[in-house]
Amino acid sequence: MSGRLKSGGAIDRDEVLRFHFDDREYFGHPGDTLASALLANGVRLMGRSFKYHRPRGLLAAGAEEPNALVRLRSGRAAEPNLRATMVELYDGLVAESQNRWPTLRFDVGEVNSLFAPLFPAGFYYKTFMWPASAWKHYEWAIRRFAGLGRAPEPGDPDVYEHRHAHCDVLVIGGGPAGLAAARRATRAGARVILVDEGAAFGGSLRGNGQAIDDAPGLDWVADVVADIEAAADAVALPRTTAIGYHDHNYVTLLERVGDHLPRPESGQPRRRLWKVRARRVVLATGAIERPMVLADNDRPGVMLASAVQSYLNRQAVKVGERVAITTNNDSAYDVAVQLKAAGVAVPALIDLREEVAPALAERLAAQGIELLLARAVVQVHGKYGVKGVDVMRLAPDGERVSGEVRRLDCDALAMSGGWNPTVHLFSQSGGRLAFDETLGAFLPGTGGQPAAVVGAAAGRFDLAACLADGDAAGLAALEAAGITRKGRMPQGPAAEASTAGTPPRNLWQVPTGPGKAATAKRFVDLQNDVTASDLALAAREGYRSIEHVKRYTTTGMGTDQGKTSNVNALGIVAGTLGQEISAVGTTTFRPPYTPATFGAIAGRHTGLNLDPIRRTPMQAWHEAHGAVFEPVGQWLRPRYYPRAGEDMAAAVNREVKATRTSLGLLDATTLGKIDIQGQDAAEFLNRIYTNGWKRLGVGRCRYGLMLHEDGMVFDDGVTARLGENHFHMTTTSGNAGAVLSWLESWLQTEWPELRVYCNSVTEQSAVAGVSGPNARLLMESLGGDLDFSPEAFPFMTWQDGTLAGLPARVFRVSFTGELSYEINVAASLGTALWETLMRAGAAWDITPFGTEAMHVLRAEVGFIIVGQETDGTVTPIDLGLEAMVSGAKDFIGKRSLARADTARGNRRQLVGLLPEDPYLVVPEGAQIVERAGMAPPVPMIGHVTSSYFSPNLGQAFAMALVEGGGARHGETVQVCWDGRSAPAKLCPPKFLDPDGSRARA
Amino acid sequence: MTKYSLLSLVRNAGRGHRDWREAWRSPEPKPSYDALIIGGGGHGLATAYYLASEHGLTNIAVLEKGWIGGGNTGRNTTIIRSNYLEDASSRLYDHAVDLWEGLSRELNFNVMFSQRGVMNLAHNEHDVRELRRRVHANQLNGVDAEWLWRDEVQAFCPVLNCDPAARYPILGATLQRRAGVARHDAVAWGYARGADRRGVDVVENCEVTGFIIRNGEVRGVETTRGEIRAPKIGVVTAGHSSVMATMAGLRLPIESHPLQALVSEPIKPILDTVVMSNAVHVYVSQSDKGELVIGAGADLYNSYAQRGSFPVIEETVRALVELFPFTSRLSMLRSWGGIVDICPDASPIISKTPVRGLYFNCGWGTGGFKATPGSGWVFAHTMARDEPHSLNAPFTIERFHSGALVAEHGAAAVAH
């Protein structure tokens, strides 16, 4: 039975915390994790495995735990798949086990175990193929067996934050090596960030009770942390995991700010994502112990020796009354001694090695612990908890066991199969790993980024060496960061050097015993239920690369990402293939180091903050007047302004009609505006636009089309010449950013010799467009210094002046085909301008109109919208805008227009379309075919780009791109959508005022 | 070669699974072959398979520099659909879907083609217009496609955030019911096994380092395992196509970018279809293991390193949490990147080249997994007959000179 000791451990026995696991109530103390508290309460069964639903307990005490995954909290606050070893206990904690039905103890899924012989690695690739269409039914069933926890309900009650930071030294890992490095760097005044995933600093010192500077190790830890906390430029972050190591020493950290509390403190996020750019990184990430691959090594009570030790020292929990120990290296000897000292019986320490240093053997002897050398555990007994182990003699080649089967009674087995340096982040940083035959582990090799790997992460397991290593790395980091040392430097910390040990005996799988035991499962990946024989099978079937083995068997693909299984798997595969481990390869470690909450990665950028909302200065007026908005890029633009009782069609008809017959008002602020200056500005525009710009007079405006290199229309807009070397470009609302990037990319990469400077000025002014036959009357009524007579202010010119007391720049341009003025004022004056116009315009019943009416108005006169009439495959010629294409000069895209297919005569060309049914507004995006009633595949000759009802024409009309359409006016085609079709007649794409006299009035 | 079936599983179970043979051999490369395929991704392996099975060319080899399927084949989010806009592409991709439907049986290897439907979401009027245009074109081309309005979207995928007050509300979606996902590794392995069974040498750890070209004709390749001769060589190296082209003295209009993907921890089934969004950029499905498989966007810079940048992951995860609010408290388990070969018109090149006997199949960019069987099938035809099949005739290299592009920016806008 596991349980709590009367004394010891870093827990607060005076405070009792109540918690629930699977509906049963238990008690623990501050300092407990959910895992330790359950153990203290005698609970061993904590989960079920993925495939066979075998009963499972704890393997580890840290982030590498594969078995004890729980669903914490409930409802919208639930979080599945949490490792019980990383969950700090708080009062009222509620957790449940996963992947079992109906209960953890009686799990129906366990029947899978009966069919285990049928489910070797990759069995699903070999079956479920009959009958041909049945996979979806098999899949339905398989999916229900698979998966781990249940997702929470939507509506996360917590918030998450991001924080950016720069530092001289980022130390990852707060064990002895990392602390020594951080201490050194902090004392020299460097900007230091120290992080550790644990609830407190100390790393291995928290679990193993070693001494530093002749005092308890944890005293030294407390000193160092206090130093860092006191320093001005240093910060120590517990509960913080470095999850990703990206290029240019960019490291992401995930801080668990409020997870250890019933709910985050008010005003605090639950988790915080740090994005750190560090000059130097010190990787002091420690090492993870390896399990031994032996028969039934997954039984609850079989644990890593370091975990047994950690529970003992940190939380004063004994994992059993009689704990057998098996090891291949020296580290487990301390565990045996400490267990014994705590009053736990240790029936034997079973070491795979033929011999060990006499000092070690003597230590055991002094405690009366039996040492069994050259022996192996060949079988674990007990299904829901260890009842005993069988031990046999191990042959020198490690392939066989022989002799008597000795049964040891015990209720737990602590095992140590050696140590894997935690090289994940080093590997993520681009570093290559090198296999060390003696340690039987991967060590950081060459490459990577400006970082040092120290301590156990670099394969140095001796405390004194770790301290020295960390101290040196701290110094080196200072030098690299260019920090000249200030003040007296302290001595490095000291610890007793351990005596030279015996190297581990790396045996990747322990042979099984005779009889029934021969077929017992030896698990490599506990979470995904991958056994040694699965790996051997994969290798036999030709899956030789470790990547193939992983994918075929799923080893290392669980939520623990193979932290305890990868190297064992490699060893077994190498053994099966008769190759060196280094030849089989290692897998590249990918971010994140441990699973990272999506909510934390999203941060505050969710809901309405997903993307910034851009609003014009007149937005409040639009809202107050009932506008319905539509997103255009990041902008919200009024789509229409319904009056009481109006639907969209009625409102749009009214707005269109009013503008055509009297006066309309549009918020045109969103149009992209780019200020272009420099002595080569005209030359630049000449290259960017298809038409000529050099002779445009100051004070005049011109419509321009820009193409991509492929000759296809990319953007359009009116650009005005403000001065000899100064232009004001407008772009489509959604494309403004792309156009600016386009201009910059040409200036910066292709034409750096041009003296041209571009600036986005979109948000500097508010723009109101007045449009309609009464527009001039309105402008004149406003009062000011501008003469709006056609002679003084002709079409396609601009003027600066004062309008109703507001300084304004007025462009006489038109997108509606009516007499129009676009009035630009400083953004801060936008509302004043708008309200002035509404007041003054009342005489002509001025009507604000939205994007929908604007679309109808421009379509009536045949103006295109880029992105609607064009889709990246349309040339100016296709649009009937050949007049815009200069033959005299070069411009981007010109050469492409001459390509055989681009110059073809029967390309899709812009036409007008009048449905035979005058009230039928065909859907935009409908396809056009020659005849109705053809069976697929039906040849398509075009598609509808815009389609509206025109209150001015009194009928529906559309624009379309149709093959050779320019020469087919008058012919009838069929418009097709959703299985319907309707006849329509092709016509020129101008439905009103074909010679454009209204705009020039 | 043992046939895979429930029966053979049962039989082998009795013998402790000791008798299974290797799925494909690991032969030493021979000094010469009748044809070589460079690149052991899905497309290269499928090409070899169909060269052997459809055209009787069996003295051939696939040369792979690492392990088969280790390129984009083993890194992609496995979305399979054929709802492309242009006639030429919808035919090509739909032919692939036809082959997918029979692939597990054809290969006797379960590739787990799961026709759970794919939705493309519309978040603004422009999306609606363009997506419906695609639906109408698909329907007329005989490709299955439906348009769903918001309520229908919500009914089809209840966990999707269809709140009309969302920042970019869902207005509707296209749905292709025949579309779905498959198991990527199984595709590589299944084709390798099928090709191997017909005599094809699948040679791993064999990097091609140069071409042997005489008088405008290809004669063979130099590799890290020696020179190998062959009169016909097909290059199917995805992200490294421009590198290979340079070796052959050709230039391709291809840019290589990192494209990332990620998975969540496994959870019980919650998402039964595939959801793709361009405006709120992410694409998501749930694997049979229970992981949410999440596709990110391409990084803007060019690179051959199989790692992308974190900002792209952030953007993707925001979109994920926005569209699927239940994911906020789930965790990202693993992320990775592949190198995708992007053509200016977002369509592939499956073509002869100016070098006689040298063929290129590339430019699949962010979305070539879905085409794997079809791509191999037409490329095998092209290599065997030295002329394209009518299905891939429009996908020549020459189109970039003539301007006869197959523009699929809309259909391919969401990387997938």
Ligand SMILES: Cc1cc2nc3c(=O)[nH]c(=O)nc-3n(C[C@H](O)[C@H](O)[C@H](O)COP(=O)(O)OP(=O)(O)OC[C@H]3O[C@@H](n4cnc5c(N)ncnc54)[C@H](O)[C@@H]3O)c2cc1C
């Ligand atoms: C993250 C991501 C998500 C994606 N999602 C989807 C999706 O959902 N749906 C979809 O349809 N597509 C998707 N794709 C695209 C798809 O993966 C690819 O288009 C497709 O898999 C390409 O297959 P392939 O066989 O041509 O290339 P690969 O699988 O990349 O194979 C090319 C092979 O060539 C080898 N090679 C390269 N150089 C040499 C050399 N010199 N000598 C020998 N061998 C060489 C490489 O090692 C590699 O194995 C995605 C891609 C990525 C990266």
